[in-house]
Amino acid sequence: MAFQPVKFYQTGTFTVGNRLLDEQQRSVQAQEERSNSLNSGHRACQGCGEALGARYAIDAAMHATGNQLIAANATGCLEVFSTPYPESSWQIPWIHSLFGNAAAVASGIAAALRVKGRGEVRVIAQGGDGGTTDIGFGCLSGMFERNDDVLYICYDNEAYMNTGVQRSSATPPAARTATTMAVGAQPGNVFGQGKNVPAIAMAHDIPYVATATVAELHDLEYKVKKAMGFHGARYIHVFVPCPLGWGAASQDTIKLARLAKETGLFPVFEAEHGEVTSVSKIRRPIPVEEYLRPQKRFAHLFGQEPAAEVIARLQTIADRNIKKFGLLDAAA
Amino acid sequence: MLKQIEGSHGVAEAVALARPEVICAYPISPQTHIVEALGEMVKTGALSPCEFINVESEFAAMSVAIGASAAGARTYTATASQGLLFMVEAVYNAAGLGLPIVMTVANRAIGAPINIWNDHTDAMSQRDCGWIQLFAETNQEALDLHIQAFRLAEELSLPVMVCMDGFILTHAYERMDVPEQALVDAYLPPYEPRQVLDPREPVSIGAMVGPEAFTEVRYLAHAKQMSAIERIPQLAQEFRAVFGRDSGGLVRGYRLEDAETVVVALGSVLGTIKDTVDELRDRGVKIGVLGITSFRPFPLAAVRAALAGAKRFVVLEKSLAVGIGGIVATNVRLALDGLALKGYTIVAGLGGRAITRASLHRVFGEAIADRLEAVHFLDLQRERVARVLEREEAVRRSGPIAEGILKDLGTVASRIG
Ligand SMILES: Cc1ncc(C[n+]2csc(CCOP(=O)(O)OP(=O)(O)O)c2C)c(N)n1
Ligand code: SF4
Ligand SMILES: [Mg+2]
Numbered sequence: 001m002a003f004q005p006v007k008f009y010q011t012g013t014f015t016v017g018n019r020l021l022d023e024q025q026r027s028v029q030a031q032e033e034r035s036n037s038l039n040s041g042h043r044a045c046q047g048c049g050e051a052l053g054a055r056y057a058i059d060a061a062m063h064a065t066g067n068q069l070i071a072a073n074a075t076g077c078l079e080v081f082s083t084p085y086p087e088s089s090w091q092i093p094w095i096h097s098l099f100g101n102a103a104a105v106a107s108g109i110a111a112a113l114r115v116k117g118r119g120e121v122r123v124i125a126q127g128g129d130g131g132t133t134d135i136g137f138g139c140l141s142g143m144f145e146r147n148d149d150v151l152y153i154c155y156d157n158e159a160y161m162n163t164g165v166q167r168s169s170a171t172p173p174a175a176r177t178a179t180t181m182a183v184g185a186q187p188g189n190v191f192g193q194g195k196n197v198p199a200i201a202m203a204h205d206i207p208y209v210a211t212a213t214v215a216e217l218h219d220l221e222y223k224v225k226k227a228m229g230f231h232g233a234r235y236i237h238v239f240v241p242c243p244l245g246w247g248a249a250s251q252d253t254i255k256l257a258r259l260a261k262e263t264g265l266f267p268v269f270e271a272e273h274g275e276v277t278s279v280s281k282i283r284r285p286i287p288v289e290e291y292l293r294p295q296k297r298f299a300h301l302f303g304q305e306p307a308a309e310v311i312a313r314l315q316t317i318a319d320r321n322i323k324k325f326g327l328l329d330a331a332a
Numbered sequence: 333m334l335k336q337i338e339g340s341h342g343v344a345e346a347v348a349l350a351r352p353e354v355i356c357a358y359p360i361s362p363q364t365h366i367v368e369a370l371g372e373m374v375k376t377g378a379l380s381p382c383e384f385i386n387v388e389s390e391f392a393a394m395s396v397a398i399g400a401s402a403a404g405a406r407t408y409t410a411t412a413s414q415g416l417l418f419m420v421e422a423v424y425n426a427a428g429l430g431l432p433i434v435m436t437v438a439n440r441a442i443g444a445p446i447n448i449w450n451d452h453t454d455a456m457s458q459r460d461c462g463w464i465q466l467f468a469e470t471n472q473e474a475l476d477l478h479i480q481a482f483r484l485a486e487e488l489s490l491p492v493m494v495c496m497d498g499f500i501l502t503h504a505y506e507r508m509d510v511p512e513q514a515l516v517d518a519y520l521p522p523y524e525p526r527q528v529l530d531p532r533e534p535v536s537i538g539a540m541v542g543p544e545a546f547t548e549v550r551y552l553a554h555a556k557q558m559s560a561i562e563r564i565p566q567l568a569q570e571f572r573a574v575f576g577r578d579s580g581g582l583v584r585g586y587r588l589e590d591a592e593t594v595v596v597a598l599g600s601v602l603g604t605i606k607d608t609v610d611e612l613r614d615r616g617v618k619i620g621v622l623g624i625t626s627f628r629p630f631p632l633a634a635v636r637a638a639l640a641g642a643k644r645f646v647v648l649e650k651s652l653a654v655g656i657g658g659i660v661a662t663n664v665r666l667a668l669d670g671l672a673l674k675g676y677t678i679v680a681g682l683g684g685r686a687i688t689r690a691s692l693h694r695v696f697g698e699a700i701a702d703r704l705e706a707v708h709f710l711d712l713q714r715e716r717v718a719r720v721l722e723r724e725e726a727v728r729r730s731g732p733i734a735e736g737i738l739k740d741l742g743t744v745a746s747r748i749g
Contacts, residue, residue, distance in 0.1 A: 070529045072399060073538075080540055088536035093529040095402050096538035097425050101395035104387065108354065108399025108407070109529060111383040115353045115405055121531055139395060142388035 028056070028063045028221055035062040035091060037069075042089040043081040047250025049214045049240030049257060050078050050155040054126065056214075057153050057238065060221040062092065064228035065122045070113075072106040074127025074136055075099035077162045077242075078155060100135035102127045103143040106150040114149075122228060123149065129156040129170035132237075133197045140197075144204035147232040151224075154197065154235070157242035165245040169195040172265070173317070174310050175297045177245075182300040191313060201235040202274045209271040213239040215258035216268070219280065223270065239266045247296020259291035264318035267325045282327045288315045333510050339471040339501040340365030342508040343436060343494075346478040348379045349516040350434075352408040353523075354400035356385040358393045360415040361448045362498035363438040367410050390415040394422035394433075401431040402537055404528040406482065409433065412498055413440035416454045420461070427462025427553065429538060430526065432485035432492070434478065435463075439599070439650075440498040441683040445734035449684020450498040451650040452598065455627075456659045458493070462553050464560055465628040466580065467598040468496040471506045476579030477625075479511070480567050482520055487563065488556055489526045495627075497600040499684070511575055519574045557629045564626050582631035584623040585638050587613055591620030592643040593700050596635075596664055598624050598650075601680070601687050605648065608692040617700065624660070635667035644674040646699045648692075648710075650681040657707035674702060680710035716740050 028034050037058040044051035062069050070093045073079045079096045082089040097105045106125035113121050125143070127136055132154035143150055159177045160166040166179040173191040176182040180189040201209045207230040212220040220238060227234040241248060241256040248256055260266040261280065265288060268280035289311055292298040301307040322328055335342070344366050347355075355374065357367035371386075373379035383400075387393045393409045401407040411419065416437055426433050437455050441447040455465060466481060468474035474496040481492040496502060527537060541549055561582065568580035578584075586606050588594065595605050602623045612619050622638045622645075624631070639645050645668070647661035656662070658677035665675060676699045681687045691711050698704040719740055724730045 068531050070403065070531065083536055083539035085539045085541040085545060088539055090536050091534060093531055093534040094536045095399070095529055096536075096540075097395060097398050097429070098421055101391065101398075101422060104392040104395030105399035105402075107385065107387075107392075108356070108396035108401070109403040110399075111354045111356075111385055111396065112400040112403035112405035112407075115381045115383045116403075117381075138389055139392050142392050145388070146385070 025218070027218060028059045031063070035059050035067055037062055037090065037092045038082060039089045039091055041087065043084060044077070045244050045250070047243040047253045048077070048081075049242060049253045050128070050157055051081065052217075052253070053155050053214045053220065053238045053240045054078055056217045056220050057224050057236070058092065058124065060224035061122070061124055061151065061228055064225040065120075068121045069093075069124060070109050070121060071095070071124045071126060072097065072102045072109060074102035074125075074131030075162070076128035076131050078126065078128065080162055099131055101139050102131060102136055103150065103152055104139040106152070107143050107146065107148040110149045122151070124151045124153060126153040126155065128161065129154060129158060130160040130168040132156075133169045133195045141200075141204070144201060144206050144233045144235070147206060149231050149233075151227045151234040151236065153224075154237045155240045156237055157240050157245060159242070159245050161242050161245045169193070170197070172314075174301060174314060176300060177297070187300040188298070198235065198237045198271075202271050204233070205274045206233040206235065207231070207273060208234040210235075211237045211239070211266065211268050213257040213261050213266060213268060214241070215254050215261060216280070219268070226270075245297070247299070248294055252294055256291065256294065259286060262286045263288045263291045264322040264327055265291060265314070267321045267327060269325055276325070279325045279327055281329045282322065283329075285322065285328060288318050333512070334507055335510050336505060336507050338365060339474060339496065339504050339506065341369050342471050342475045342510065343478055343496070344369035344373070345510050346475040347408055347434075348373050349511065349513055350408075350479055350482045350520055351406065352382055353405035354383045354385070354397070354407045355409065356387050356393045356396040356400070357409050358387050358390045358411070358415060360390070360412050362440060362450075362502045363410045363412045363415070363436065365502060366436055366438070390419035391422055394419040394426060397433045397435075398422060398426050398429065398431055401426070401433050402429065402527070402529050404523070404525045404530070406486075406523040407433045408435070410436035410438065412438040413442055413448075413454045416458060417442060420458070423458055423463065424461045426491045430489045430553075432482075432489050432523070434481045434485055435491065435493050436478070437493050437495045438498040438502045439495050447683040448498075450500050451682045451684065452495070453651050453682075455493065455495045456651040459628055459659070462490070462557070463628065464490055464492040464557065464626070466492065466494050466626055467624065468494065468501065469584075469600060469602045469623055469625070471496075471501050471504060472508050472577075473579045474501055475508055475510065476571065476575070476577070479516055479520060480571055480580050484560065484563060484567055486523050488560060490556055490560070495599065500600045509577070515574055519571065560626070560629050561631055580625055582624075582626045583634045583638060584625060586621040586623065588620035588622065588638060590618055591641075592618040593646065593696070594620050594622050594639050594642045594644075595646045595648055595696065596622045596624065596639075596660065597648045598627060598660060601648065601650065604687055604689060605692060608689045608696065611689070611693070612696065619696065619700070627660070630663050630667075632667040635664055636671070639664075639668060639673060640671060642673060644676070644699060644702070646676045646678060646696065646704075648678040648680050652679050652682065675706075676704045677707045678710050679707065685711065
């Protein structure tokens with residue numbers, strides 16, 4: 001992690017001592033002038049990782065741009081829970097058009113701002129994993145390829161949550177969803193499928209790509225701020241646990257996000273112009289089982305006879321990430 | 333200024349004169365020459381300030397247009413046929429959001445079988461999407477309608493589709509009067525949006541609406557379109573005052589005085605129909621023509637007024653509502669509710685088939701004698717259809733339908749006649 005050389009974890013907890021950080025590094029949320037972009041009163045479930053991620057990301061972007069921000073939102077939980085007519089939780093100019101076109105709508109906004117000489121106003125597009133990796137993928141790739149001046153943020157909860165937890169191309173192998181049922185010889189989602197959109201984003205040679213989780217909100221803020229320092233197409237893929245869709249306890253959202261990273265299942269890194277520039281190291285590798293067990297979507301792996309082989313295959317995925325990204329400290 | 337130019341270039345010049353700020357497009361015949369010309373104007377700086385965005389699909393084209401329009405830019409795109417269908421979800425969305433985007437539809441058939449030639453199936457498929465739809469009769473009118481379209485769209489905060497016949501108009505070189513910039517500026521004030529994405533005054537656009545208010549939101553969309561019934565003729569009049577020619581309006585009658593038979597149609601085919609009607613009039617036949625310029629909103633009262641005195645109407649349309657017959661005809665019938673007129677639907681010109689005066693004389697004659705079938709397919713080659721049906725009866729695996737017809741036709745080269 002490039003921005004925070006010192007670790008302030010208190011013994012037995014993972015709380016970062018905000019007051020111990022110098023002002024520059026303190027969370028935007030700790031500042032009086034935070035914008036509350038996604039304000040209270042929205043209808044997200046308790047412990048919703050997406051709501052948390054969006055709140056931090058957009059407030060950080062507001063902070064970075066001096067509140068000169070417009071957002072385009074794809075259809076999905078974030079859109080639905082934030083704007084039940086006639087209420088809106090958004091304190092920023094915000095538009096929802098369709099499920100699959102947020103990136104293109106944002107391109108249009110950016111073009112309008114350019115032609116009107118409002119270059120100081122910046123544009124964000126945001127959507128869930130389904131709106132990003134599946135139905136919105138064409139528009140996303142087009143926006144990347146044209147290098148339009150848009151930061152796209154994907155809130156990845158690994159399924160179509162808004163429609164009742166169906167499989168997307170970001171759903172992990174073995175996970176139960178409403179369309180990858182925990183039945184049959186190979187319960188849950190199949191192995192060998194899925195789409196790695198951060199890698200695909202990097203293949204477009206865009207200025208900045210990063211992944212983050214809601215377990216490390218400082219890191220998310222840092223990456224959003226950094227992204228706003230670039231012009232052109234940028235992509236941040238945020239891992240956001242969904243208690244409802246994953247069958248997890250509301251209070252475990254942060255824990256699961258941390259475990260996803262610490263197991264190596266979700267590598268956290270930054271890349272500039274197609275090259276990885278930094279990775280968030282794993283403090284000590286944790287077996288994937290610890291991450292899988294608390295989630296009902298993986299419950300079929302832990303029946304009377306644990307599906308050791310399947311768990312081992314998931315462990316292989318984590319190990320491969322650890323190796324590929326060099327996630328382990330040399331010392332560890 | 334009078335110029336001898338291609339229809340597409342005339343339209344491109346009209347769009348440029350309207351000072352659009354964002355243009356986005358994806359290529360499809362026969363729309364290409366319009367956006368290519370605009371792209372070049374942006375690239376050379378002749379059209380400035382303007383952003384031209386080459387997008388990756390028509391869905392993206394309309395989506396970029398939505399974003400640009402919502403951010404307060406005057407926005408234009410153009411498409412046709414498969415492209416219009418590919419963007420449908422965003423087409424409805426632009427209307428629902430009330431964004432005054434102007435789009436040219438260079439009318440073309442819809443596949444399968446894939447066909448690049450002209451008919452009105454594409455635009456007709458979107459007749460209920462909430463866009464205003466204007467149909468141009470000539471290239472001059474296409475040019476003029478684009479200037480009117482921006483004014484209308486922005487006044488009402490509704491998107492407007494200007495439909496012009498693919499190839500027949502888009503690719504025809506004709507004399508066109510391209511107006512001076514100062515006149516267009518006098519007619520079309522700068523865009524003042526009703527809603528705009530701006531950090532100075534943050535709004536949420538596109539919120540979810542449930543049963544408690546959805547009907548009201550839809551009603552407003554309808555009421556707004558209906559208000560265009562008044563506005564469209566006024567804008568045509570103002571256009572006449574500034575530019576000195578008649579263009580646009582709701583409907584346009586031709587030789588309707590004492591007409592017993594009225595032919596109703598849209599677009600460029602009105603020229604051939606008028607020629608035919610002139611010849612019939614010379615022979616003393618009491619026949620006239622009603623051209624519909626505004627298909628959405630549909631001018632029920634104007635159509636009724638124009639047809640009320642006739643004995644029969646013949647709708648000649650380049651579209652087919654499979655399973656019922658005519659689309660335009662169904663709308664015209666609604667306008668004539670309670671009147672005792674005989675009505676005929678002629679489906680003509682599908683996929684670019686030429687509509688000749690000879691054929692029109694034949695069918696109009698049959699209609700006047702009240703011998704025409706209710707839904708008639710102009711110049712349908714019945715023997716060929718019969719042979720395909722026979723073959724299908726005889727063999728289960730009779731093969732692809734289109735290939736069967738072509739095989740029967742025995743030639744590979746496309747014939748439009
Ligand atoms: C064209 C279209 N297809 C399907 C839907 C239905 N739909 C709405 S939201 C959604 C799921 C969203 O999933 P994701 O993008 O992952 O966001 P999440 O709700 O999980 O945050 C689906 C399938 C739609 N609105 N539009
Ligand atoms: S279903 Fe999941 S993503 Fe949607 S609001 Fe609930 S917790 Fe958040
Ligand atoms: Mg999702």
